[in-house]
Amino acid sequence: MDRLQQDFFFWRLVHFYIFEKGFRVLDKNSKEFWLEDEDSKPKRILRIVRVDIDFASWLRRDVTNSVKQFERVRRHLRLRKMIGENIYISLYPPVDDWEDVKKPYFESRKKRTTVYSSIIDKINTDQTELPDVPHLETVEEVEITILHLQQQIRQATKEREHKEKSLFFQGRPLATVALLGSIAFMFYLLEQEGSSTSVLTLIAYGAKYNPLILEGEWWRLFSAMFLHIGFLHLFMNSLALFYLGSAVERMYGTGRFLFIYFIAGLTGSIASFAFNEQVAAGASGAIFGCFGALLYFGTIYRKLFFRTMGKSLLTILAINLVFGFAVPMVDNGAHIGGLVGGFLASAIVHLPKHKKSFRQILFFVVTSFSLVGLFWFGMNNEEKASSPILELQIGQEYLQKEDIESAYPFLKRAVEEGAEMPEAYFLLAYVEAMFENYEVAKDLLLVTIEKREEFHEAHYNLSLIYIELGEIEEARAALNRAVEIYPDDTYLDLLDRLSVAPS
Structure with missing residues (x-):
C-alpha cells in the first residue's frame, strides 16, 4: 500500500504541475515526466521520477547523467540559460548519506545549465509547491484515482499538441x-x-x-x-x-x-x-x-x-x-x-x-x-526621380540595338545629371559623332580622357574626330597615345596610314 501511495503521489504531482501550474509536457513515460515552465526566466525544466532509491551511489550517477540530458534539452530549445530540477518520488531516502546530491550541479564552467535535485518520500515532505493529496483508504480507491489522473493527463497533453499543430495547418499551399x-x-x-x-x-x-x-x-x-x-x-x-x-x-x-x-x-x-x-x-x-x-x-x-x-x-x-x-x-x-x-x-x-x-x-x-x-x-x-547610372545603362542597351536615336536622350541626361563615369561621356561622344557634331564629340572625349587617362578607346575615337576636323597632327598625337596604352592592330594600321598623310 505504501508503494501504491507513492505512485499516487507521483501522478498527483504531475497532474498538479500540468493543470494548476500550467507546465507543458516535454517527454514522458510511466515512471518519468519532463515538464517545462514556459513563463519562467531563466527557463525552468522539471524531471519528475518515480523510483525507489536504495543507495546514494545510484542517485549520484543518475543526477550526473540527468545533467547531460538537461543540457541537451537546453540546446534543443535554444536557451541561453536553464534551470533543471530532478524531483525523485521514493518510498524511502537512500540508506547512506546523500546530502552532497542536494548541491547544484552545473553542465560546465559557463553554468548555462544548473540542475538541482530533491527527494520526496513519505517521511520527508518538507517541499515547496506540493499539491494537496487526499487520503485514500483502500487499494481500489488509489488505483481508480491513479487511472483517472493518467487519463486526464493524456487527454490534456493530446489536446494541447493537437491545438498547437492545428495552428500550422489551416490551409494548403x-x-x-x-x-x-x-x-x-x-x-x-x-x-x-x-x-x-x-x-x-x-x-x-x-x-x-x-x-x-x-x-x-x-x-x-x-x-x-x-x-x-x-x-x-x-x-x-x-x-x-x-x-x-x-x-x-x-x-x-x-x-x-x-x-x-x-x-x-x-x-x-x-x-x-x-x-x-x-x-x-x-x-x-x-x-x-x-x-x-x-x-x-x-x-x-x-x-x-x-x-x-x-x-x-x-x-x-x-x-x-x-x-x-x-x-x-x-x-x-x-x-x-x-x-x-x-x-x-x-x-x-x-x-x-x-x-x-x-x-x-x-x-x-x-x-x-x-x-x-x-x-x-x-x-x-x-x-x-532619375539616376545617371540608370540613364547610362539604358542608353548602352539602345546602342547595342543600334538604335542611336533612342539612346541619345538617355546618354545626354546621364552626362547632364553629373555622371562621374567616363563611359557616359565616351558613349555620348560616339552618338554626337554619328550625328556629325564633331566639335561636341571632341569636347566630350577630352573630358573622358581627363577622367580616365588610360582609356585607349577614347584616344582612338578622338583621333578619328580630329581626322574629320582635318587636324591631322592632333590625330597622330591622340593615336600615338592609344597605341602606347594598348597596341591594337586597328590602331597601328590607322597610324601607318596617318604617317603618310599630309599634315
Missing part, C-alpha cells in the same frame, strides 16, 4: 504553387523576348521604373512582383517563396495569404519607388511580407513561436537585412517595406478562428494611410 508558376512563366517570357537582365526588356514587361510610374503607370507596382533579374535572382526568390509562402499559407489560409502577399508586395514596391531610383523587379518585398506574417503570428502565440521557429526566423531575417544594407545592389527599401506591409496586412486579416476585433479596423486605417503617405512621398521625392 495552392496559391504559393500558382505564384511560383506565374513567376517562372514570366521569366520564360523575358528570356524569349530579350533577356531577364536587359533593362529595356524589364521595363517593357512591367518592372518598377520611376519615370513611367510618375507618368501614371502605377500598375508597375504590382507587375514588378512577377519579374526577376537573372536566373540566380529567380532561383533564390522562388526557393524563399516555396518555404516561407507555404508556411504562411498553411497558417493563415489561402485567402488571407494572398491578401498578405500582395499588400506586402505593394508596400515593398512603393518603398522602392519612394527611395530607390533604379529599375527594380522581384518578389522580394512580398517574400519579406511572409516574414512579417510569421512575426505577427509570434505576437499572438509568443511562447509557441519561440519554442518552434522564432529564433531561427529572427536570425535569418537579421542576416537578410544586414546583407541588404551591406550590398549596394540590394533594394533594402523594398525588403523593409515588404516586411512592415506583411506584418500590417496580417494584423488586418488576423489568424483563422479568431474573433473580429476593432484592432483589425485600426490596422486597416494605419496601413491605408501608410501606403498613401509613402506613395505621396515617392511622387514628391525628386532625389530618386
Whole structure:
C-alpha cells in the first residue's frame, strides 16, 4: 500500500504541475515526466521520477547523467540559460548519506545549465509547491484515482499538441504553387523576348521604373512582383517563396495569404519607388511580407513561436537585412517595406478562428494611410526621380540595338545629371559623332580622357574626330597615345596610314 501511495503521489504531482501550474509536457513515460515552465526566466525544466532509491551511489550517477540530458534539452530549445530540477518520488531516502546530491550541479564552467535535485518520500515532505493529496483508504480507491489522473493527463497533453499543430495547418499551399508558376512563366517570357537582365526588356514587361510610374503607370507596382533579374535572382526568390509562402499559407489560409502577399508586395514596391531610383523587379518585398506574417503570428502565440521557429526566423531575417544594407545592389527599401506591409496586412486579416476585433479596423486605417503617405512621398521625392547610372545603362542597351536615336536622350541626361563615369561621356561622344557634331564629340572625349587617362578607346575615337576636323597632327598625337596604352592592330594600321598623310 505504501508503494501504491507513492505512485499516487507521483501522478498527483504531475497532474498538479500540468493543470494548476500550467507546465507543458516535454517527454514522458510511466515512471518519468519532463515538464517545462514556459513563463519562467531563466527557463525552468522539471524531471519528475518515480523510483525507489536504495543507495546514494545510484542517485549520484543518475543526477550526473540527468545533467547531460538537461543540457541537451537546453540546446534543443535554444536557451541561453536553464534551470533543471530532478524531483525523485521514493518510498524511502537512500540508506547512506546523500546530502552532497542536494548541491547544484552545473553542465560546465559557463553554468548555462544548473540542475538541482530533491527527494520526496513519505517521511520527508518538507517541499515547496506540493499539491494537496487526499487520503485514500483502500487499494481500489488509489488505483481508480491513479487511472483517472493518467487519463486526464493524456487527454490534456493530446489536446494541447493537437491545438498547437492545428495552428500550422489551416490551409494548403495552392496559391504559393500558382505564384511560383506565374513567376517562372514570366521569366520564360523575358528570356524569349530579350533577356531577364536587359533593362529595356524589364521595363517593357512591367518592372518598377520611376519615370513611367510618375507618368501614371502605377500598375508597375504590382507587375514588378512577377519579374526577376537573372536566373540566380529567380532561383533564390522562388526557393524563399516555396518555404516561407507555404508556411504562411498553411497558417493563415489561402485567402488571407494572398491578401498578405500582395499588400506586402505593394508596400515593398512603393518603398522602392519612394527611395530607390533604379529599375527594380522581384518578389522580394512580398517574400519579406511572409516574414512579417510569421512575426505577427509570434505576437499572438509568443511562447509557441519561440519554442518552434522564432529564433531561427529572427536570425535569418537579421542576416537578410544586414546583407541588404551591406550590398549596394540590394533594394533594402523594398525588403523593409515588404516586411512592415506583411506584418500590417496580417494584423488586418488576423489568424483563422479568431474573433473580429476593432484592432483589425485600426490596422486597416494605419496601413491605408501608410501606403498613401509613402506613395505621396515617392511622387514628391525628386532625389530618386532619375539616376545617371540608370540613364547610362539604358542608353548602352539602345546602342547595342543600334538604335542611336533612342539612346541619345538617355546618354545626354546621364552626362547632364553629373555622371562621374567616363563611359557616359565616351558613349555620348560616339552618338554626337554619328550625328556629325564633331566639335561636341571632341569636347566630350577630352573630358573622358581627363577622367580616365588610360582609356585607349577614347584616344582612338578622338583621333578619328580630329581626322574629320582635318587636324591631322592632333590625330597622330591622340593615336600615338592609344597605341602606347594598348597596341591594337586597328590602331597601328590607322597610324601607318596617318604617317603618310599630309599634315
